[in-house]
Amino acid sequence: MRDTLRPRSRARTVAGTVAGVLAVAVAVTAGATFLPASEPRPVLTTTTAAVPAAGAGVYGPAGGPGSVKALQDRLRRLPGDHQAWAALGTAYVQQARITADPAYYTKAEQALGRAARLAPGDFAVLTGRAALAAGRHEFAEAARLARRATEANPYGAAAYGVLADSSTQLGDYAEATRAVRRMTELRPGVSSFTRASYDAELRGDTARARMLMEAALDDAFTSEDRAYCRYYLGELALRAGDLGAAERAYGEALRASPGFLPARAGLARAAALGGDLERAAAGYAEVVGRLPLAQYVVEYGEVVRKLGRDPSPQWAVLRAQKDLMAANGVRDDITWAEFEADHGSPDAAVRHAKAEYARNPNMVAADALAWALHKAGRSREALPYTREATALGWRNALIAHHRGVIEKASGRDANLFSSLATEYNPRFDPALPSLARFT
């Protein structure tokens, strides 16, 4: 068990130092960002529970405004209910995702720790701990726990979901495919179809990815899940250069769930790639004002820079965020590897990329390491990594572009990959690399 006190006390210190930049944004975030305007609604709802049998995926008697509070009340009455502890822990993991406030991971860890002390081998407890580890980007640990959960309950779909997610991050695509297949068999629906779609996309089968995302949309019951599926249909279109279809899909996502921020970012992205940089910058300003996620901040900064303005305010926000996340025990080397390679210190980029690749040897990490090495003047060293990044057939214009550049810098024929980048996405813009990164 991690020492839960240490990260929290450090977090306070760091939070103090970056308060001027971030505190307001994060506070606003927690209350307002992704929450649809129509909330709260009394209709039955899905949740994002990772622990099916622990009841975390619950809808139920409406009018339970403080969901976490309801669990806490129950646990005061029944402190031996390990499933409720698991559900509470899972609830905190979800809260962390919703609010982008990693402090919830500490709470999740405490609740799941209680659950684990009561019933260490219970599959719901294991699945909750796996979800927490995945949320913290500790994918090896997540995969290990998820595997144990599937041994305890070979029919529990949620654990296969975490196993698929973490295997993808670990670059074990065969395992991810198997887990997704099993999950789909056990629980066809939005959770498994969205993952199967991603799996197909990573293997370059865009048509199947789209079909599965549409099937997920068909199954999606809550407006938020519908927005999620619409958004990724938009992303699939955008990555293929069809900006019109992308904008329509983002718009539909927002109609499904007006507060759904990723779709607002998507609209800004489509505007930028379509050449309307002013509209894009205004869109990003709004998005980042609500939720200063690193991804959005980098995209904003790149658009600002392309407009000929100074992106340093964006970069400052980013660095503050980096400190805050690190203080809370969330490692995110990949973001900084990509950022430093494109906009900062290539040597720092290499350090981050190596750390990331050592932990999570996936295609994105391989690409980031290759690009960082190239930027640091080590293009030959970059070759095996950029080849690895393109091996699975993913139709990712940025990665193909990187390979073309690196092959060329290494004195090899780069034409194939440069043309692939254009084939994958005719609207790809190397000056806006982060807009081509998948979300």
Next chain:
Amino acid sequence: MELRINRRSLIVLAAVGALSASSFAVLRPEPGGASSHREAPMIAGDPRNDNTDLYAFVSPDKPDTVTLIANWIPFEEPVGGPNFYTFDTKSRYNIKIDNNGNGRPDITYQWTFRDEDKRGNSTFLYNNGPVTSLDDPNLLYRQRYTLKKYDAKHGWTTIVKDGVVAPSNVGPASMPDYAKLRGQSLRKLPGGGVTFAGQADEAFFLDLRVFDLLYGGDLSEVGQDTTKGYNVHSVAIQVPKNDLAVKGDAKRNPVIGVWATTEKWSPDGYKQVSRLGQPLVNEVVVPAGLKDAFNSLSPDKDAGIPAVVKRVTEPELPKLIEGIYKIPAPKTPRDDLVQIFLTGIAKANGPIKADLNSQILNKDVDPKTFRPSEMLRLNMSVPVEPKPNRLGLLAGDAQGFPNGRRLGDDVVDIALQVMEGAARTGKLVDALAAGDKVDANDRPFQTTFPYIPLPSAAAVNTR
């Protein structure tokens, strides 16, 4: 089906029931950087595909027929608009009957649904004006269904086309005479019988907190009908007894086993995701780690899972009750529970000396093919009890649960008593006589098919 959904497993649902939309059903950005890790939705509540209740009883007003009712989507808040509750148009909703006791379905009724949505993009309203009949043009959204029947002799046949689902009750201003709408939604079946699909009152009554026992609580805080005021979605069918009996002969072969399932569409074919036979099966039969497996299996596999059998023969609940109430737990192995939950009651099956509701009693059944399995078993030849007792069989009313299940059977109290051995001893355990202190549904049952009360149109917290 997963624990959270199946209403038999409201244990935990009660705990986390309040995890509602406002805090969870939103997209989760990632904490550290959205560029690296896509966050797909985790397993979500899927109430449209989760069986919550099943009833099987001889029709009180038509004793030559049997009525089967299956429910989905628990806890429908009556004023849940404008997003009203619907059946899943990509799923298959089944009621299955095993009349020869081999654990496999001999007859299947399967409902599938489609939307008829006239709202376009101009309105999200369910109706634009009063709806006085099912084909009222003011009703902008309705669902239609197809009902197919399978039996070995005929294969699959379509017995209802374009049936209309009784709509969600959106209140007296919009639907001044809801009873009329339900009446119009009933469809006669070829060869006799009638069917229904639509919204209905949640007829199940219980205090969920009774199951706090399993988590170290006690029975001091019960007496509230946790499901009161909510609606569900039901399918119901009433058919001649002979339609369900082995060789079409309900006189020689009066016992049937019934369970309901839900199959979801996937790119690789339909997958069973939920299953329900007897009520409370999750509390008393299936251990937590096996619920997912149980939901995906057909009953003929049950006896092959030792953990399920052990859970029945060595139940946990009586031990917990002994710890709190000093009522001695009956000796194990509990062969009486095997009779009730896995084989049906017959002298040949165990210590309960009665021939009641095991398929093994059917004259045209080969006992060698009989296989213990979890399903709701009904002896259709037991005459209709004019004054049903909520405690059913345990109170000498053999027409009630666990011989089938009527809408008014108090299954929680019965199950508690059964776990304490009352079915074997024939004596109720007085200390637990109060049970969950919820003895009846809040709304009266109807006297004719489909019996289940009309859906409520009043917000739960205003009642």
